[in-house]
Amino acid sequence: MDASSRAALIASRERLAETTSGAAGPGLMALADELFAVARLLDGHVSLRRALSDPAGKPADRAGLAHRIFDSRVSAAAVDLVETVARQRWSRPLDLVEAVETLATDTALDAAEARGELEGVEDELFRFGRIVGGDPQLSRILSDDAAPAEGRAALLDRLLSGRVSPVTEQLVRNTLTARHVGNAEVRVERLSEAASARRGRSVAHVTTAVALTAAQEQRLRDVLGRIYGRTIGLQVTVDPEVLGGLVVRVGDEVIDGSIANRLEVAGRRLAG
Numbered sequence: 143m144d145a146s147s148r149a150a151l152i153a154s155r156e157r158l159a160e161t162t163s164g165a166a167g168p169g170l171m172a173l174a175d176e177l178f179a180v181a182r183l184l185d186g187h188v189s190l191r192r193a194l195s196d197p198a199g200k201p202a203d204r205a206g207l208a209h210r211i212f213d214s215r216v217s218a219a220a221v222d223l224v225e226t227v228a229r230q231r232w233s234r235p236l237d238l239v240e241a242v243e244t245l246a247t248d249t250a251l252d253a254a255e256a257r258g259e260l261e262g263v264e265d266e267l268f269r270f271g272r273i274v275g276g277d278p279q280l281s282r283i284l285s286d287d288a289a290p291a292e293g294r295a296a297l298l299d300r301l302l303s304g305r306v307s308p309v310t311e312q313l314v315r316n317t318l319t320a321r322h323v324g325n326a327e328v329r330v331e332r333l334s335e336a337a338s339a340r341r342g343r344s345v346a347h348v349t350t351a352v353a354l355t356a357a358q359e360q361r362l363r364d365v366l367g368r369i370y371g372r373t374i375g376l377q378v379t380v381d382p383e384v385l386g387g388l389v390v391r392v393g394d395e396v397i398d399g400s401i402a403n404r405l406e407v408a409g410r411r412l413a414g
Contacts, residue, residue, distance in 0.1 A: 147237040150230030151244065157226040158245050161219050162252050170253035171312060176220040177246035178316040180212065184239045185321050191235040194228045201229040243320075247313065247333065251340050254309040264337035266310040268377045270302070271330035284318050284326035291319040338375050348378045349389040349400070366392065 143151065162170060184191040190211070194204050205225040212221050223245060232238045254263040274281050283289060283297065295315055302311045313333050318326055331347075338345045346366050348354075354362070359376055366374040370392060384400040391397075 143237050143240070144233045146231050147233040147241075150227075150232055150237070151241050153230055154223070154227050154241055154245060155248060158223060158248055161223060162249060165252070165256070167253045167256040170249050170256060171309065173217065173219055174246050174249035174253060174312060175316070176216040177223065177242055177249060180216065180220065180224055181239055181242040181246060182320065184242060188235070191238055195232040195235045195238040197231060204228040246316065247336055250309050250313050251337055254307065254337070255340065257307075257309065259307050259309060260337060260341060263307050263310050263313075264334055264341065264375075266306045267313065267330055267334035267337060270306070270310070270314060271327050271334060272379055274330060275327040281326055285323055287322055291321075295319050334377070341375070345392070346374050346376050347391040348376050349381050349384055350378060351380070351382050351384045351386050351400075353380050354378060362388075362390075366390070 162173070165173075184194070193199070194208055196204065205228045208224045208228040209221060212224050216224075224242070227238060227241055227245070230238075230241075232241070251260065251263070254260045274284060284294060298311075298315050298318060302314060314330060317323070317329050317333060323329060335345050346362075348362065359378070363374055363376060374392070387400040389396065389398050389400050
């Protein structure tokens with residue numbers, strides 16, 4: 143998103159915070175489902191999302207159109223939020239779709255917080271992302287935009303139902319049955335990072351050859367906290383292929399201190 147869409151998203155999230163203040167978990171989960179449904183509808187109807195984001199139109203007219211379309215389909219709170227989104231100035235129509243998806247995710251995480259499950263949801267999302275990343279066939283199916291959404295939903299129900307928080311299941315099901323998933327592992331990882339950010343932390347994805355002790359994890363958190371100047375949470379994956387050392391990723395920055403990487407570098411030097 144460029145500057146205008148980022149400002150529009152901030153305004154939309156502020157309205158969401160006002161709308162959901164003090165709401166309980168069940169109501170928040172219902173609202174999240176409605177917003178995910180609106181996002182799917184907008185994603186599937188090019189002309190509608192263009193009309194709701196048309197910069198040539200008046201904000202009040204775009205909001206009125208949103209009201210006429212959604213008033214009989216979703217709750218008053220959801221209609222109000224879609225009207226708020228339609229009043230904003232978006233750089234491109236797809237930014238509007240992304241904004242509604244973001245509001246839906248925010249609302250689901252609000253529900254996790256209200257249920258006292260935010261930390262558990264973050265951990266479940268991380269672990270499911272690792273499962274997807276470690277199973278090429280599962281990753282291919284869940285990443286395939288051509289696969290029927292109903293089939294992906296049924297598969298996710300078999301994998302998650304009764305095994306994770308209802309909020310985790312809601313987030314994963316809605317995200318991985320969208321029309322455009324891309325890389326399923328990355329999409330789930332972003333959900334986990336959103337949950338971590340809600341807890342006031344940044345996430346370091348750590349790959350190690352052997353499991354770290356609690357003391358080692360704490361030292362690593364302390365070091366990364368000093369480097370980045372903020373609280374850092376760890377999501378640790380054990381992978382014997384790194385041989386030794388650590389690979390640490392924070393956002394787009396990678397610190398590769400693994401023995402495998404050192405051997406590869408040494409091999410290139412010898413070959414060069």
